[in-house]
Amino acid sequence: MRKKIDALTQNLALTIVGKSEAIRLVLVALLGGGHALLEDVPGVGKTLLAKSLARSIDGKFQRLQCTPDLLPTDITGINIWNPKSGEFSFLPGPIFANVLLADEINRATPRTQSALLEVMEEQQVTVDGVSRAVPTPFFVIATQNPIEYQGTFPLPEAQMDRFMLSLSLGYPSQAEELQMLQTVDKNIKVADLQPCITLAEVQELRQICAQVRVESSLQQYILELVRATRQDEEISLGVSPRGTMALQRATQALAFLLGRDYAIPDDVKFLAPHVLCHRLIPGGGRRARTVMERLLRIVPIP
Numbered sequence: 001m002r003k004k005i006d007a008l009t010q011n012l013a014l015t016i017v018g019k020s021e022a023i024r025l026v027l028v029a030l031l032g033g034g035h036a037l038l039e040d041v042p043g044v045g046k047t048l049l050a051k052s053l054a055r056s057i058d059g060k061f062q063r064l065q066c067t068p069d070l071l072p073t074d075i076t077g078i079n080i081w082n083p084k085s086g087e088f089s090f091l092p093g094p095i096f097a098n099v100l101l102a103d104e105i106n107r108a109t110p111r112t113q114s115a116l117l118e119v120m121e122e123q124q125v126t127v128d129g130v131s132r133a134v135p136t137p138f139f140v141i142a143t144q145n146p147i148e149y150q151g152t153f154p155l156p157e158a159q160m161d162r163f164m165l166s167l168s169l170g171y172p173s174q175a176e177e178l179q180m181l182q183t184v185d186k187n188i189k190v191a192d193l194q195p196c197i198t199l200a201e202v203q204e205l206r207q208i209c210a211q212v213r214v215e216s217s218l219q220q221y222i223l224e225l226v227r228a229t230r231q232d233e234e235i236s237l238g239v240s241p242r243g244t245m246a247l248q249r250a251t252q253a254l255a256f257l258l259g260r261d262y263a264i265p266d267d268v269k270f271l272a273p274h275v276l277c278h279r280l281i282p283g284g285g286r287r288a289r290t291v292m293e294r295l296l297r298i299v300p301i302p
Helices: 002-015 020-031 046-056 072-076 110-122 174-182 199-209 216-231 241-257 265-279 288-298
Strands: 036-039 061-065 077-082 087-092 099-103 124-127 130-133 139-144 165-167 235-237
Touching: 002 020, 002 046, 002 199, 020 036, 020 046, 020 139, 020 165, 020 199, 020 241, 046 061, 046 099, 046 139, 072 077, 072 110, 072 124, 077 124, 087 130, 110 124, 165 265, 199 241, 216 241, 216 265, 216 288, 241 265, 265 288
Parallel strands: 036 139, 036 165, 061 099, 099 139
Antiparallel strands: 077 087, 124 130
16 A cells, blocks of 8 residues: 555645645544644645645545634535425535535634534534434544634634644745746646545555554553643643544554554654644643643653
8 A cells, every 4th residue: 555655645745845744744634534723824725735635535525614604504414395305305514525624614603613523523413313424534624824813713622622633834945935936837736636546545544554553662652741741730731532542543644654564752752743732721821832842852752
């Protein structure tokens, strides 16, 4: 399956210039069975990345533009009355997709945001007492602007905890942006991308990632990092057990993407800020990233 992974990475690099680390992190979330939160300013390629990923895995893509007037049924779907059959019929919402882009998720109201809680954890949607499974694989990429707060609703801790990792694409370098200008007429569009991996192969890759070996000493390291967030005086809310499991699954996926069937401490150290920081509530106006970097320095490495 290494050829499949290489082809998928190269396919995404055709439309996303110079963002190899961001591409790798998104693939970690996909193969680890989680979801990704992109916190970045507009116009850096968040939507393009989601569309390119859906096209590359030959999956169904749906985009959800979150606004304050968006209702939960606009996401999950609704039962409507069919006069011909004399009964209600279910009209599925955009959540029934393989890759769902929840654009500017923090612009939706808390009531609407809660419509994603069940499906992100249990891969099913319950409407009027009837549960319906979403397609597999099911992968959510949510975006939010970390700068603009007017007219937004911060995601509650339970919602943030559903994301395996958070990341930022960031602005391109000067050379990369110049390359964009020089090739603006030759840039490959999402519609031009050819699928390089099937949905069944994505499921197979997820199973392979789950078999990557994590030694007991490394599991203890993960546990000590997480428990340090719960005991640190600078943190008001530490990482949940769901975050502990997410860090191990992400570590397995990263090791596989790097060509190994075993995980090492460097995998954990690289992923810890992305997997744990958005689950923390630091106190005293401190930044979660700064606190996490300090914990990584003081927790002993196996």
